[in-house]
Amino acid sequence: MDSTTRPAVRDGLGVGFAVGLSGVAFGAAAVAAGLSVAQACALSLAAFSGASQFALVGVVAGGGNLIAGALGAVLLGGRNTLYGLRLAEALGVRGWRRALTAHVVIDETTAVATAQDGRRATRAGFWATAISIFIVWNVMTLLGALGASRLGNPDTYGLDVVGPAAFLALLWPRLRSGAAERRVAVLAALVAIATTPLLPPGIPVMLAAVAALAGVSRHRPRDAAGPEPEPVLTGGPGEERS
Amino acid sequence: MNVWIALLATGLGCYGLKLAGLVVPQRVLDDPRIRRFSELVPVALLTALVVVQTLASGRTLELDAPRLAGLAAAVIALLLRAPFLVVLLVAAALTAGLRLLGV
Structure with missing residues (x-):
């Protein structure tokens, strides 16, 4: 770690731990829906995608059709395909590394990775987030499934605002510029x-x-051979004002 | 269908979609418009997530005062150029504090 990657790693660990804590809510919801502790943990490990997991558990809780439930949960993962398309070049992974990396292409890792400048910081942010959130999310799923949620609703600690606040903070520089x-x-x-x-x-x-x-x-x-130089200071007509 | 099969199918399906994005030939990004689209997609999706996670509960839109206040505090912290972790801490602390007070 050096000065180019340190801020990325710090942000990644922050997101990973803070958002990963919400895994306790998933574990509790899964068991309340009728899943066993092992099933709750297996879903967090295998799907590793909060929205999809909550969707499937919601269907199980409601006694809905499991085929439709699984299909709906998978479709929710569609945005991860778009994230992968965006990240593939910067991550530059091939072979078994790519197979491994794919599992952690999710909202949080993408948010941290795309907020960084340069390939090294992008990778550092991606992996710091991926490793921390994978560990924390799965451990908290287990604790939630075992009944740790009786210690209190995660919302009591304001954890429900951590996700939106983190995404907003990571988008902020791009929205400003x-x-x-x-x-x-x-x-x-x-x-x-x-x-x-x-x-x-x-x-x-x-x-x-x-x-x-x-x-x-x-x-x-942008046509590389185009004769028209882009105005540097004023921006394109109407482009910066809208 | 057995619950275990549903879990496994969901896991495999989610994984397949994640992998698909990484294995798409990068040539598709040679078109500057597709490249630009792929750069902007995370902005669109993450903004939508912020809005939905803040305002929605299932299909209903709800105004949860402590959560809205927490996000507003995050915005103020960002305007004041607070470090990332401070932004998260301020948001969570205000939301938790207001709930403690029964708001």
């Missing part, structure tokens, strides 16, 4: 709010991916 990013973020928020009452949980977030198109369509494709 880019007009296209701000446009995408506002549109994504509107899509998510508007569709939440209409669609099953998890789908609104995935649907918000279309908001990313708003940053692309108005972004002129």
Whole structure:
């Protein structure tokens, strides 16, 4: 670890521990839904994707169709495909390393990795988050399943705001610096709010991916051979003001 | 279907989707518009997560005062350029404190 990677590692460990603690809520919810302790832990280890896990457990709790439940839970993982597409180049993993890395391509690791500048910091942030959240999430799942939630609802400690606060903090520099990013973020928020009452949980977030198109369509494709130099200080006409 | 099979299928499916993103040939990113889209997707999805995790409970939108206050405190901390962990701590502490007071 050196000065380029230290902040990334620190942020990653912070997210990993803080968000991983919510695993206690999952463990408790899983057992309350009728899963055994072993099943709760197996799901955290194998799916390792909070939204998908809660979705499946919700179906089990409601006595719903397990095939539909599993399918819905898997579809919720669709955003991880988009994250992988974004991260593949920076992570630069091949073979068995890639097979291993894939398991930890999730919201939190992507948020920390994409908030860093440069490949070394990106990788350091990704792995610091991945390792810490994998350990903490799975240990807390076990504790929650064993009944540690009787010590108190995680919400009592304000843990429910840690996830949103962490994602917002990690997005912050990009939202400050880019007009296209701000446009995408506002549109994504509107899509998510508007569709939440209409669609099953998890789908609104995935649907918000279309908001990313708003940053692309108005972004002129850069032609390397193009004769037109980009204005450096003023930005493109209308581009920075919207 | 046995619960164990459902768990296994969910795990495999989630893993497959994660792996798919990493194995897509990077040539698809040669198109600058697709590259730009892939750069902006995390911004869109993570923003949507912030909004949903703050405002939604299942399919209903709810205004949970302690949680909203916690996120507002995080925004103020960010505007004051507080370090990352301080932002998380301020948000969680205010939310927990307000709940303790019964808000």
